[in-house]
Amino acid sequence: MTLQRPVRVLTDSELDILELALGGGIPNPARGEVPNGTVLTDAENAPLARVDGGLVTALKPFAHTPGPQWDPMVRIAPAQLRTELTDAAALTLAEPPTRGDIDRALAAFAGHRGQIVVVAPAARGTVAAGQVGAAGLARAAQELAATLRDAGHFARAVVLPWPKEKSGETLSVGALAFAEVVRGCGAATVRAVSDDRPTDEQRRIDALATVRRDAVNQLYMPAQAPDIERALAGVGRRGVVVLFTGLSGSGKSTVASALRAELEDDGMRTTQLDGDEVRQFLSRGLGFDRASREANVERIGYVASLVAHHGGIAIAAPIAPFAAARQRVRELAAEAGAAFLLVYVSTPLDVCEARDRKGLYAKARAGEIPDFTGISSPYEAPDDADVVIDTSVIDLDDAVGQVRAALVERIE
């Protein structure tokens, strides 16, 4: 008899905390009530770490969130950073610096001769309206470090995971502040980029959110103002359903998540419908026989079409092994007046099986999982795909670039 280990699926902020803890940035983050032996997984059920005796240990190397600006030179583990910093001054960047912030930072560091590390906190997940996301902060940190170098300093940019914590989560940074984590990475002093910002400048920043609305209201009559605002916000763009299809482990989720991160970074709002998550909610109770898979993919298509009908970008990444169900999604998108993009992730079975990210292929070969796609259940390769990507021969950036180019062509 195999003992079932307790499992916790981590939220985006818990993934940030786990990355920080496994990288040596914070002490043990597991809250007391986590049962011994609990396996921590991502939303895709991929096991990442285990909690034993209140301590978190990695089950495998941690993959960072893919996305723009995740240059390994800037996304560096705290433990590594500690070995590289000596008597450094840190400048933290929870928001992009204003021109004034940059001038004040240059003045504050005028006599400083040691290292300067510009540190941006990066949170996974959707960016709140009106806020600049992790990729934008990473870019700002890199630019600020370059400005400091131009002024003769020895400066570098670093991005550290930092959660937008919610209560009731399994992992927590406790009462730790970001500045303390940065200090723990070897910084002798920590300054926030907004330190010393004059009240008047802060007021102007706070007012930005309503600047356009105020200007529109001054120029137009109340009846026209909402139309003008909608037009300015670009709401008229055509929605799109992006349907990824491919074997388990082919790279659908990885490419879909990276695509999403890039689109969000461009200010586009996206909705991701990922295989495992959909099965937890929308398709709970459905199995992997042909009828269940067709129902699952059709449900995904239905929800994706609703999103796209309202001008959204819906990105779905089920295996979707059957041509008829994929065709149904294409029809639902057309009925919703949305564009449709079929992305076939054609990574060969032997590569997917060798990756065996979730250990499912081994179980399927051992006969423990029936109807497993590619082993004991068919996969009908599409001949109508708009983009075909084989992740065993092209890298993630290229894959995302190809899908993105095809997508932009359809919605602009």
Ligand SMILES: Nc1ncnc2c1ncn2[C@@H]1O[C@H](COP(=O)(O)OS(=O)(=O)O)[C@@H](OP(=O)(O)O)[C@H]1O
């Ligand atoms: N029998 C069987 N066959 C294939 N896959 C299986 C099976 N049982 C569980 N899993 C896990 O479920 C994920 C696939 O679910 P999907 O909803 O994408 O499948 S389908 O489109 O309805 O065919 C798939 O996730 P991905 O690896 O992300 O594709 C597997 O982790």
Ligand SMILES: Nc1ncnc2c1ncn2[C@@H]1O[C@H](COP(=O)(O)OP(=O)(O)O)[C@@H](O)[C@H]1O
């Ligand atoms: N070029 C690539 N593109 C996408 N994934 C890749 C690539 N090279 C290696 N991989 C790895 O392959 C695995 C794909 O897993 P995943 O994206 O969950 O697949 P799926 O969603 O199709 O099951 C990940 O571990 C990923 O890191």
